[in-house]
Amino acid sequence: MADIRLEGVGHSYDGGETWALKPMTWTWRSARAYALLGPSGCGKTTLLNIVSGLITPTTGRIWFDDREVTGVPTAGRNIAQVFQFPVLYEEMTVYDNLAFPLRNRKVPKREIDLRVREVSRLLGLDQVLRRRSRRLDPGRQQIVSLGRGLVRSQVAAVLLDEPLTVVDPALKWTLRSKLKEIHRDTGHTLIYVTHDQTEALTFADEVVVLNDGAIVQAGEPAELFLSPAHEFVGHFIGSPGMNVLPAEIVGDVVRVGREDVGAAPGGLPDGPVRIGVRPEFVRITGTRTSPGVAAKVTGIDRMGAYDLVHARVGEHDLIAKTEADSAYLPDAVEFLHFPADRTFLFRDEVRCGSLAPLNGRGQG
C-alpha cells in the first residue's frame, strides 16, 4: 500500500485540443476507501487508467510514495483492477480464475488455497468453485472478476470501475457491504468508480466528485451534503438536489428581487451571486417576515415519508422538503426562509461564502 500522488496530471485524447482530464494535483491516501463519483464522460475511467498505468498521462507525474511510476507499465505497479464487465478465463474453473493472479506471482500453493477460500467465502462463491466460469450467469461472472481483484493481499491499490453494473440490484447491496468488510480486513486502498450517488455515499470514507475532467470537491458524505463547495456537488448529491436562485449582494445584504434574504458575509464585492440551499433546509411560513421571499406554490408531491413543495420565486422554481401530509395548497402565496448556516453563495458555480444572519431580524 502506498499514497498515490498525482502531480499536475492531465490527459488529452486529441493532442491537447480538449482535456478529458484537466491537469490536477491530488493524493489518494493509503488504506482509504474512496468513491470516484461523476456523470458519464467526466473522466472517471481515464483517471483510474492513469493510476493503473493503462494510460500514460499527456502531462504530469505520478508517485507511489516516493517512487515515481509515471512511465511504469501496469505490470510494474502492483495494482489490482476490476472492470465494468467480467474479465475471466472462461474455460477455467472459478477456483483457478481466483488463483490465477497469485499463481502468476509465484505465491506458495498453501497460501493461494487460503486466499482463494477466503475470498470465495466472502463473496458467496463456495458452491461454484469447481464450475467452469463460462457456465455462470454474467452477474456471477462479475463477482468472480471482483474476487480476482481482491485476492491479492499485497497491492498498492484496488481499482474498481463500476464493478456492479451487471450484478442483480438486490445482490448489489450485499456485495457493497462485503466490499466494505473486505476493506476493513485488508486495509487496501480502494478507489471505486460510480455515477450513482447512493452507491458512493454508502460505500466510501471519502467521496471524490469529478465533473468535466476536474475534481470539484472531495470529502466525507456528510460534508458534501451539508457544505457543497460547488454548484455541481449541490445538484449531483441529494435528491432532489440543491435549489439555486439568482440573487444580488447590495452593500450589507443579499437580495432576491427586492427582498432581503440575509446579510452579506463581508469581503465580497456587490453584484450578482447565486444562492444555494437544499430542499431539506428551506423553511416555509404563511406570514411575511423579513428576511424571506414571497413564493407561489405550484405543486406538491406527496412522497409518503415527506412532501416536496414546489414553489416559484419570480421566474425560478424551488423545492422545499416538508413533513408528510402538509397543508400547503397549490396557488397559495407562502414565504420562504433560508437559514443562514445552511445557505451558500456561489459565483461562477464555485462557493464564495455563506449567507450571514441579519442582525435584529428573525433569521430561520
Ligand SMILES: Nc1ncnc2c1ncn2[C@@H]1O[C@H](COP(=O)(O)OP(=O)(O)OP(=O)(O)O)[C@@H](O)[C@H]1O
Ligand atoms: N480512447 C478514447 N479516445 C478518445 N476519447 C476518449 C477515449 N476514452 C474516453 N474518451 C473521452 O474522454 C472523456 C472522458 O471519458 P471517460 O471514459 O474517462 O469518462 P467516464 O467518466 O469514465 O464515463 P462513463 O461514466 O460513461 O464510463 C469523454 O469525453 C470520452 O468521450
Ligand SMILES: [Mg+2]
Ligand atoms: Mg467509465
